Amino acid sequence: MSKVLFQNSEGLLPAIQSVGCFFRSCLRIAEIEVGENLIASQINALWKEAKSRGFIDEKSEIVRSAPIINLAFDTLGSEKRAAEVGIFKDGETAFCAWTHSYKEYQQFNYLIQKVHTINDHTHFRVVNKRGTVIFDPYFPSPDIAFIYYSILYHIS
């Protein structure tokens, strides 16, 4: 199995290296679920695909995160699907309205945490239910000043 690549690993597009922390966090969820790692060419291709399909806007900001995870599932040959089901902020969990009709989707497996670094940057990383960081896309991991919120993802 190939090694885990960080957003600033060699071979990745400059855009990913500079602002691809959220994007790389999305892909990492798919990698963990499937048990395989993406290689640089696959990550670059996914970035281009996500941009062409409007999941990433012209400013390289993520517009829709779950479809990016699902693109990664497709690349890894998995039929699994990720859905954004809620948000955890200030100690409270709020689920998306549509999940009230599908209670099973209120079980979340992963969170992507938006944080503020001590260098005054916004950063994203993957955490588990307990809030433990399971993947920081930047190496070395930046020091965190505070947490904004976490997005909850259900994998089915």
Added chain:
Amino acid sequence: MKKLFIAIVIMMMSILPSFGEELKGTPIPTLPAEAFEQVEQIEKSKCTFYIIPFITPISVKYLDEDGKPYYKVFNTFSIHIIY
């Protein structure tokens, strides 16, 4: 006495055939032809079968690009044969 005995035997012989004829000739009730037709119709009706069409809606779960579930309803057509 001997003549009397013979006379009784003769009488008996004359009576017995009539008993025999009566027993043999017990008339079996014959059904009219119409009755047989009715029976045939009953036999045929046992083989009559009915084809009942059913349209049953079933819902199939799909996931969209965002991984959100949605359901599509399809109508399935089936035929039930009852005989």
